[in-house]
Amino acid sequence: MPYSTEFLLSAYRTMKTIREFEERCVKEFEGGNIPGFTHVSNGQEAIAVAACIDLSDKDIIGSTHRGHGHCIAKGCDVGGMMKEIMGRATGLCKGKGGSMHIADIDKGMLGANAIVGGGPPLVNGAALAAKTLGTKNVALSFNGDGSANQGTVFEAMNLAVVLKLPHVFVYENNGYAEGTAANYGVGSNSLTDRNAGFGMPAECVDGLDFFATYEALKTATERARNGGGPTAIEAMCVRFDGHFIGDPQLYRGKDEIKNARKNQDCLKIFRERVIAEGWLKAAEMNAIDKEVMAEIETSVVDALAAPHPDPATDLMSDVYCSY
Amino acid sequence: MTNHSNNPAIGGKTSMKTIREAINDALREEMRRDPTVIILGEEVSGGAGCDGEDDAYGGVFGVTKGLMPEFGRERVIDTPISEAAIIGAAAGAANNGLRPVAELMFFDFIGVSFDQIFNQAAKFRYMFGGKSKTPMVIRGTVGGGWRAGAQHSSMLHSIVTHIAGLKVVMPANAYDAKGLMVQAIRDDDPVIFLEHKVMYDIACEVPDEQYSIPFGEASFPRQGNDVTIVAISNMVTHAITVADILAEEGIGCDVIDPRTVSPLDHEAILESVEVTGRLVIIDEGNPRCGLATDIAGIVAEHGFYSLKAPILTVTAPHTPVPFAPELEDAYLPSAEKLMVAVREVLAAGRSGA
Structure with a gap:
């Protein structure tokens, strides 16, 4: 067996946690319990977990507006996340960040980022710190097929190559930049060809296949850790929901989402593979399912009961270290 | 010469220094004192990859001259012309154990890097609930008088002063430039340090030893x-x-x-x-x-x-x-x-x- 049982169970548990967290976010948003804008990543779980499962808290990731999955995969506390997304004082960011700015520096999670393409330049900085301090830590930025067209991302890729930074660029290509197709917005048609043009190893993988994605990212991460510089991995995937919760998705084809949920579900693909290979038993995963459902339920109950921030003390704090 | 009557008396030797030299002194001493201080920007040394001299510029106004020969290209980093990448790298590094001093050759270039300044660096601490600190300095030259025209002469301090999360420093003499730069580097918040380009050669007596001037004191x-x-x-x-x-x-x-x-x-x-x-x-x-x-x-x-x-x-x-x-x-x-x-x-x- 190429993977330990512990590894496989961990991967499945994290993917399932993301799935249930996101599906529950939709429900809670629709129920009026989540303020603002929320973007969920259900359907894309395999990439987040494949990218983060081998990283330590000292390795840094930078995420996107669709960042819940990356947070969970990086080890952020699910209860703290749900409280944050509901704007509670005991949330991961004291309710000051919310879904689009959720972060946990202690876990090496440098933040979701509500500016498309905002993250990769910053992740270069984390990689530069690792290189300068000689820590052997790596940094990994999540991008979409949308942010792939931002100039900041081009600049970040070039600088990463020039300075040989330990930075893995992950492109989650779900086919849609908000409501515009990647095959319209990416002028070169192939992100991976374009990424290679920056002078770094570039590869395209099936992001629905946890194992293919994991192996590509493992190679990229090891290369970065060993001083080999940046790599770009494009992972093809499917977004089960809209750009934001509530997006009517009129731009999507008839039955597209229904078919994707049926035939392009990375969790189902994972289960079928590990059962077929004889690596895990269905019962083991069913047991995890129950535990995850209970954890998510608890996170919602706790979040709904959690205190709101107090404007008298919380509005003006945390702007500066000193002023 | 400027009267420093309200500055604390600093004993020891002083020397006549220009603003350019005073900032260079502050950077050099802080880099000697603290190995996490790095400098990055366009031609902060100059000559990277070229056949001619190293340290060919030391910054386009010569403010960082001589630092690369002492600290090496690992700590005085010449970058491509990519201001968003420069500021982003500084901000990300500041969150991960370094104290970067990033240079925007002309502060007019915030236009192409502004997101990294005001949406990222300035807001980290607040958005992250106080968990992070971003000890970075962005140096930039401001002001007219060089006949440099509309895109190399702007005085854009009000734009950054507007942004919560940033500190904005504007020295008017060499004594203040040194003390404020030391404070800027040691400060745990992002600091915008604006140097007027017609003032670099103006000199006054400056203590040889390192000192800092607190922010918010006129x-x-x-x-x-x-x-x-x-x-x-x-x-x-x-x-x-x-x-x-x-x-x-x-x-x-x-x-x-x-x-x-x-x-x-x-x-x-x-x-x-x-x-x-x-x-x-x-x-x-x-x-x-x-x-x-x-x-x-x-x-x-x-x-x-x-x-x-x-x-x-x-x-x-x-x-x-x-x-x-x-x-x-x-x-x-x-x-x-x-x-x-x-x-x-x-x-x-x-x-x-």
Whole structure:
């Protein structure tokens, strides 16, 4: 067996946690319990977990507006996340960040980022710190097929190559930049060809296949850790929901989402593979399912009961270290 | 020479230093003291990958000259012309154990890097619930006078002063430049450090030893009881010129150099206006939503009953910085324009309380 049982169970548990967290976010948003804008990543779980499962808290990731999955995969506390997304004082960011700015520096999670393409330049900085301090830590930025067209991302890729930074660029290509197709917005048609043009190893993988994605990212991460510089991995995937919760998705084809949920579900693909290979038993995963459902339920109950921030003390704090 | 009467006495040897040399000293000493301090930007050394000399520039104004030979290219990093990537790398590194000093060759280039400054670096600590700190410095040159035209001469301090999460420093002499740069590097928040490009060769006595000047504490290059003049950066030069001329007429100008505009020493300004009752603010920035109107607003709100005359402002007009020398000279605030405003405010309004 190429993977330990512990590894496989961990991967499945994290993917399932993301799935249930996101599906529950939709429900809670629709129920009026989540303020603002929320973007969920259900359907894309395999990439987040494949990218983060081998990283330590000292390795840094930078995420996107669709960042819940990356947070969970990086080890952020699910209860703290749900409280944050509901704007509670005991949330991961004291309710000051919310879904689009959720972060946990202690876990090496440098933040979701509500500016498309905002993250990769910053992740270069984390990689530069690792290189300068000689820590052997790596940094990994999540991008979409949308942010792939931002100039900041081009600049970040070039600088990463020039300075040989330990930075893995992950492109989650779900086919849609908000409501515009990647095959319209990416002028070169192939992100991976374009990424290679920056002078770094570039590869395209099936992001629905946890194992293919994991192996590509493992190679990229090891290369970065060993001083080999940046790599770009494009992972093809499917977004089960809209750009934001509530997006009517009129731009999507008839039955597209229904078919994707049926035939392009990375969790189902994972289960079928590990059962077929004889690596895990269905019962083991069913047991995890129950535990995850209970954890998510608890996170919602706790979040709904959690205190709101107090404007008298919380509005003006945390702007500066000193002023 | 600037009077540092309100600065703490610093013993030991002093040397005549230009602003350029003073900032270079501050950077070098901090890099020697703290291995996490790095510098990055375009030609901060110069010559990377070229066949000719290393350290060919030391920054386009020579401020970082000699640092790469001492600290190496790992700590004095020449970057491609990618301002967003420069600022982003500094901000990300600052969150991960370094104290970067990033250079924007001309501060006009915030245009292509502004997201990384105001949406990222400035907001991290707040968005992350106080969990992060971002000890970075962004150095940039500001101001007109070099006939550099609209895209290399702007005075954009008001734009960054507007942003919560940033600190904005504008030294007007070499003594302040060194002490404020040391403080900027040691500070745990993102600091915008704006150097006026016509001032680099202006010298004064500067202590050889390292010292820091706290942010938010104004200095008083001239003191007097008849009119308050608030000036920053190169405008302090004009304020001193005017104050010295009027002193010969027996008119006392209280010249206030805030030194940092975020945080701003409100108290120093309000206390001075309480004594003089008359206020002129000179600022090289454009007039709308600028530092001059900001300070005028603060005094109108909190010092209204001290005022004996309307507040006057002397600023650039509401235009881009022009190129032709005649036009640029007409654009820039000057000692002459300030003198007109000061005489007007002295003549206007109610006579002494």
